[in-house]
Amino acid sequence: MTQTAADASQSVQTNPKQSQDRRWRSVNRTIRLNGNQPDALIETLHAVQESFGYIDLDAMQYVARELTVPLSRVYAVATFYHYFTLKPPGDHTCVVCMGTACYIGGSTAILDSIHEGFGISPGETTPDGKVSLLTARCLGSCGLAPAAVFDGEVAGKLDAATVVEKIARWADHDSES
Amino acid sequence: MTLSLEELQQIARIEKDRREGFQHRIKICVAAGCLSCQSATLKEAMEKEVSRRGMENWVDVKGVGCLGLCTAGPLVFVEPDGILYQGVKVSDAGPIIESLGAEPIDALHCSTDLPFFARQHKVVLENCGRIDPERIEDYIAEGGYYALYQALRNMTPREVIQEITRGGLRGRGGAGYPTGLKWTTVAKAVNATKYVICNADEGDPGAFMDRSVLESDPHRVLEGMAIAAYAVGAAQGFIYVRAEYPLAVKRLRTAIAHAERLGVLGNGIFNTRFRFDVRVRLGAGAFVCGEETALMASIEGRLGKPRPRPPYPAEYGLWGCPTLINNVETFANVAPIIRNGGAWFAGIGTETSKGTKVFALAGRVNHTGLIEVPMGTMLRDIVFEIGGGIPRGGRFKAVQTGGPSGGCIPEQYLDMPVDYESLAEAGSIMGSGGMIIMDESSCMVDVAKFFMEFCMSESCGKCVPCRVGTTQLYHLLCKITSGAAQPSDLDKIEELCDLVKNTALCGLGQTAPNPVMSTLHYFRDEYTAHIEDKVCPAKACKMQPAKEVV
Amino acid sequence: MTAADAFSRKKSNTEARSVRILTFKIDDRDVSAREDETILAVARQNNIYIPTLCHLDGLSERGACRLCIVEIKGSPKLVPACVTRGREGIEVITNSERIADYRRKILELIFTERNHVCSVCVSNGHCELQQLAVNLGMTHVHYDYLYPRLAIDASHERFSLDHDRCVLCLRCVRVCDEIEGAHTWDVMKRGINSRVITDLNQPWGSSSTCTGCGKCVQVCPTGALSEKGKSVAEMVKRRQFLPYLQLMRGVDRE
Ligand SMILES: Cc1cc2nc3c(=O)[nH]c(=O)nc-3n(C[C@H](O)[C@H](O)[C@H](O)COP(=O)(O)O)c2cc1C
Ligand code: FES
Numbered sequence: 001m002t003q004t005a006a007d008a009s010q011s012v013q014t015n016p017k018q019s020q021d022r023r024w025r026s027v028n029r030t031i032r033l034n035g036n037q038p039d040a041l042i043e044t045l046h047a048v049q050e051s052f053g054y055i056d057l058d059a060m061q062y063v064a065r066e067l068t069v070p071l072s073r074v075y076a077v078a079t080f081y082h083y084f085t086l087k088p089p090g091d092h093t094c095v096v097c098m099g100t101a102c103y104i105g106g107s108t109a110i111l112d113s114i115h116e117g118f119g120i121s122p123g124e125t126t127p128d129g130k131v132s133l134l135t136a137r138c139l140g141s142c143g144l145a146p147a148a149v150f151d152g153e154v155a156g157k158l159d160a161a162t163v164v165e166k167i168a169r170w171a172d173h174d175s176e177s
Numbered sequence: 178m179t180l181s182l183e184e185l186q187q188i189a190r191i192e193k194d195r196r197e198g199f200q201h202r203i204k205i206c207v208a209a210g211c212l213s214c215q216s217a218t219l220k221e222a223m224e225k226e227v228s229r230r231g232m233e234n235w236v237d238v239k240g241v242g243c244l245g246l247c248t249a250g251p252l253v254f255v256e257p258d259g260i261l262y263q264g265v266k267v268s269d270a271g272p273i274i275e276s277l278g279a280e281p282i283d284a285l286h287c288s289t290d291l292p293f294f295a296r297q298h299k300v301v302l303e304n305c306g307r308i309d310p311e312r313i314e315d316y317i318a319e320g321g322y323y324a325l326y327q328a329l330r331n332m333t334p335r336e337v338i339q340e341i342t343r344g345g346l347r348g349r350g351g352a353g354y355p356t357g358l359k360w361t362t363v364a365k366a367v368n369a370t371k372y373v374i375c376n377a378d379e380g381d382p383g384a385f386m387d388r389s390v391l392e393s394d395p396h397r398v399l400e401g402m403a404i405a406a407y408a409v410g411a412a413q414g415f416i417y418v419r420a421e422y423p424l425a426v427k428r429l430r431t432a433i434a435h436a437e438r439l440g441v442l443g444n445g446i447f448n449t450r451f452r453f454d455v456r457v458r459l460g461a462g463a464f465v466c467g468e469e470t471a472l473m474a475s476i477e478g479r480l481g482k483p484r485p486r487p488p489y490p491a492e493y494g495l496w497g498c499p500t501l502i503n504n505v506e507t508f509a510n511v512a513p514i515i516r517n518g519g520a521w522f523a524g525i526g527t528e529t530s531k532g533t534k535v536f537a538l539a540g541r542v543n544h545t546g547l548i549e550v551p552m553g554t555m556l557r558d559i560v561f562e563i564g565g566g567i568p569r570g571g572r573f574k575a576v577q578t579g580g581p582s583g584g585c586i587p588e589q590y591l592d593m594p595v596d597y598e599s600l601a602e603a604g605s606i607m608g609s610g611g612m613i614i615m616d617e618s619s620c621m622v623d624v625a626k627f628f629m630e631f632c633m634s635e636s637c638g639k640c641v642p643c644r645v646g647t648t649q650l651y652h653l654l655c656k657i658t659s660g661a662a663q664p665s666d667l668d669k670i671e672e673l674c675d676l677v678k679n680t681a682l683c684g685l686g687q688t689a690p691n692p693v694m695s696t697l698h699y700f701r702d703e704y705t706a707h708i709e710d711k712v713c714p715a716k717a718c719k720m721q722p723a724k725e726v727v
Numbered sequence: 728m729t730a731a732d733a734f735s736r737k738k739s740n741t742e743a744r745s746v747r748i749l750t751f752k753i754d755d756r757d758v759s760a761r762e763d764e765t766i767l768a769v770a771r772q773n774n775i776y777i778p779t780l781c782h783l784d785g786l787s788e789r790g791a792c793r794l795c796i797v798e799i800k801g802s803p804k805l806v807p808a809c810v811t812r813g814r815e816g817i818e819v820i821t822n823s824e825r826i827a828d829y830r831r832k833i834l835e836l837i838f839t840e841r842n843h844v845c846s847v848c849v850s851n852g853h854c855e856l857q858q859l860a861v862n863l864g865m866t867h868v869h870y871d872y873l874y875p876r877l878a879i880d881a882s883h884e885r886f887s888l889d890h891d892r893c894v895l896c897l898r899c900v901r902v903c904d905e906i907e908g909a910h911t912w913d914v915m916k917r918g919i920n921s922r923v924i925t926d927l928n929q930p931w932g933s934s935s936t937c938t939g940c941g942k943c944v945q946v947c948p949t950g951a952l953s954e955k956g957k958s959v960a961e962m963v964k965r966r967q968f969l970p971y972l973q974l975m976r977g978v979d980r981e
């Protein structure tokens with residue numbers, strides 16, 4: 001199984017339950033708080049994604065065992081809900097809103113120009129792993145349409161040129177920023 | 178620890194005194210809209226500026242919820258002077274503080290006499306932009322949790338429901354089901370365990386009312402839920418919030434913790450035997466989870482796929498127990514109704530649609546943001562008075578209400594009152610309150626295609642008509658917008674719309690054809706222009722065969 | 728167990744020990760039924776045909792294929808017979824022009840969704856989908872085929888899975904969970920991208936939970952799940968075990 005963070009794969013091989021890794025401890029806390037109940041599946045997957053940035057097969061296996069949920073059900077839930085991702089994200093993420101207000105405000109043009117400039121479509125990451133492009137169904141900032149989220153920060157009243165410029169800055173910089 | 182009325186009143190008094198102690202109170206909007214214009218940095222700058230001048234004791238700087246006019250953010254409101262500033266930059270912090278008590282700064286001044294403010298009637302949003310959502314004392318100072326006290330100590334559950342029924346409140350989540358009736362059914366159900374759920378999934382893209390309420394005044398929703406729980410006999414509540422609203426989640430969690438600490442949630446509230454706990458559950462990006470049976474499945478940690486009803490949640494809901502499920506805005510109306518009486522509430526609005534409704538104005542309109550108006554307000558007033566009309570001298574074309582389940586309302590209906598029945602007659606629905614205004618630059622076929630794509634990718638995939646029908650419809654609409662369609666494709670579209678509407682399992686499928694049917698009804702000529710002349714009248718679609726013409 | 732089942736059982740426990748008997752009409756015939764029986768069950772007892780696909784005696788109901796829709800006089804809403812219970816005095820119509828038309832179109836949609844090429848299918852001649860097309864008089868498909876590109880999973884030593892023939896009735900998911908108790912199957916993704924999967928979407932042959940019982944294969948209405956090495960003539964599904972197992976487990980069902 002491919003994994004980006006080397007220490008993550010290590011902590012998987014050692015038992016995540018005893019892992020001292022802060023990320024696993026946060027997942028385990030969620031599981032414990034919910035009394036290892038199967039109905040905490042979605043909460044737990046949220047915790048995994050928050051800790052690791054994505055949900056891989058090892059994590060799913062672990063969650064299935066801890067919550068006594070069938071494997072196929074974990075996979076089904078992780079793929080049914082679009083908020084979850086099974087792929088590691090790039091160093092930076094840009095989420096373009098494709099809600100109605102933003103759509104009327106021209107978010108399609110933004111996506112088109114990102115595709116032109118960086119060759120990525122929604123759900124994809126640039127080959128160097130620096131920038132991931134995602135779309136959202138309304139960020140709730142419709143008053144400022146079109147809106148997008150750059151590494152967790154919402155920005156509104158965007159146009160294609162500004163967005164491309166922002167992403168270009170990420171792509172040029174070393175992964176430090 | 179339980180709270181007594183005296184203690185509640187004392188908290189309110191102390192808070193009010195604290196406020197009086199300040200000569201000026203600067204309120205900076207820190208709801209989602211203004212936050213994305215860096216209002217958090219502005220607040221910091223303002224605080225620094227105040228302390229640099231040693232004015233902490235007579236100038237209060239606080240973050241508040243949405244002030245409504247999101248286009249003009251960041252917004253700053255100065256009390257008691259009553260001055261609203263718009264588009265405030267960090268560099269404006271100093272000058273604003275300097276101007277306190279003197280003439281307001283003209284360049285930033287935004288008149289509150291604008292119809293945008295003057296025409297509104299605030300019930301649900303009465304505290305939005307006035308109180309600090311992270312301080313329970315602020316809410317209590319505005320009369321918060323007094324309605325809960327009244328309900329628990331002076332009313333029987335039946336009387337509470339009667340009051341809600343008298344107010345004529347109808348569900349704000351879309352369908353407009355009478356709230357009193359729903360509560361009665363759950364109250365009647367015989368079971369030791371019952372649940373109350375607040376539906377804060379707000380999946381309609383282009384709507385952000387629930388978000389603003391949760392971010393600006395979370396205690397109001399908690400109080401409404403607690404009153405509802407008392408009325409129907411539940412002890413456990415859940416709030417199902419979309420994960421895309423991290424700020425709302427954070428503020429809700431803070432609010433719950435504060436309410437528990439104070440004793441307005443938890444055991445023996447106000448020295449009664451009533452007990453009520455609330456937990457937050459996160460959605461995970463599925464529109465269909467706004468549908469009540471799917472939402473409950475999701476709370477149970479399962480796939481959010483609707484199941485056939487009956488049985489309704491009121492009889493067989495969360496974990497098989499009778500469950501009351503209402504929208505955020507519905508709960509937000511509860512406390513004012515108990516405080517002021519059902520008759521007061523019934524005095525607002527129209528014969529069949531009582532009270533006010535919050536709308537999220539967006540799209541091609543000058544003043545985008547959040548508004549609250551009495552039911553029955555004319556559509557024209559909303560778009561042209563409150564919304565300030567179409568920007569850049571554009572021409573109004575249609576307003577979309579109800580999101581993917583709604584329809585587009587054309588110009589000839591501008592003089593229609595906005596209530597449940599009138600909207601349905603015009604081929605749309607009230608929905609949750611998203612209002613997207615479109616001008617001539619929007620192609621109605623393209624808009625229909627946009628919504629169909631939405632429904633297709635949000636369809637849970639359980640029933641055939643929705644899963645395959647929306648896909649087929651989407652492909653047909655793509656054919657039209659690319660200039661590859663034949664006249665017979667329009668028949669197929671109408672046929673499929675009828676099929677999906679009548680045979681799909683849940684509300685998502687049953688309403689998915691609405692945007693197509695309403696645009697076909699009012700803008701059929703646009704469809705035929707695409708099909709027969711291979712042109713897009715709004716010049717929005719890239720028509721392949723028409724290329725040589727351009 | 729579906730919500731509806733548990734609901735009906737709970738009701739019968741609390742309200743009336745003795746189940747009430749209702750009388751109503753199906754296609755102008757007077758029928759009597761227990762109040763916890765579905766319209767479909769009553770129709771079948773009276774030899775009235777209602778087409779079904781996702782329903783299978785012995786499994787929980789899903790109400791998902793919508794082929795069993797019927798009309799109730801005086802109500803504009805169509806209801807699925809497999810999950811709707813009768814009510815005193817109603818008049819059910821199972822075969823109006825309107826319903827027949829809807830059913831045919833729904834069936835057409837199913838045919839367009841995947842690549843159902845009967846001539847090369849192992850279930851040719853014993854396929855419920857084929858039979859439905861005959862019964863409902865579906866002569867041609869007038870919507871565009873979607874032609875998804877799907878794979879075959881032949882990794883299991885005895886069985887194979889062909890997504891091209893899958894109609895997402897989820898009988899396999901239900902039988903595996905409700906009868907075998909393995910829950911090897913589930914559906915991944917959503918909408919038109921839904922696919923049945925085993926475990927963590929891994930090859931069936933490498934599934935750690937599959938007991939190899941083959942119940943999923945027996946309940947599959949089409950050739951999506953089949954036994955390897957069987958000729959077309961032999962690929963008949965055997966489902967007698969279902970009512971039998973239900974009986975053994977003491978579940979009171981039709
Ligand atoms: C596809 C679909 C999506 C829905 N989304 C929401 C939603 O986001 N928020 C909401 O409050 N109700 C939503 N509803 C309506 C709920 O099912 C339910 O009717 C509502 O929460 C009841 O509350 P109310 O009576 O207060 O309106 C949705 C319904 C459907 C069919
Ligand atoms: S539509 Fe983009 S933020 Fe709502």
Ligand code: FES
Nearest residue numbers: 790791792793809
């Ligand atoms: S058999 Fe009733 S919906 Fe499928």
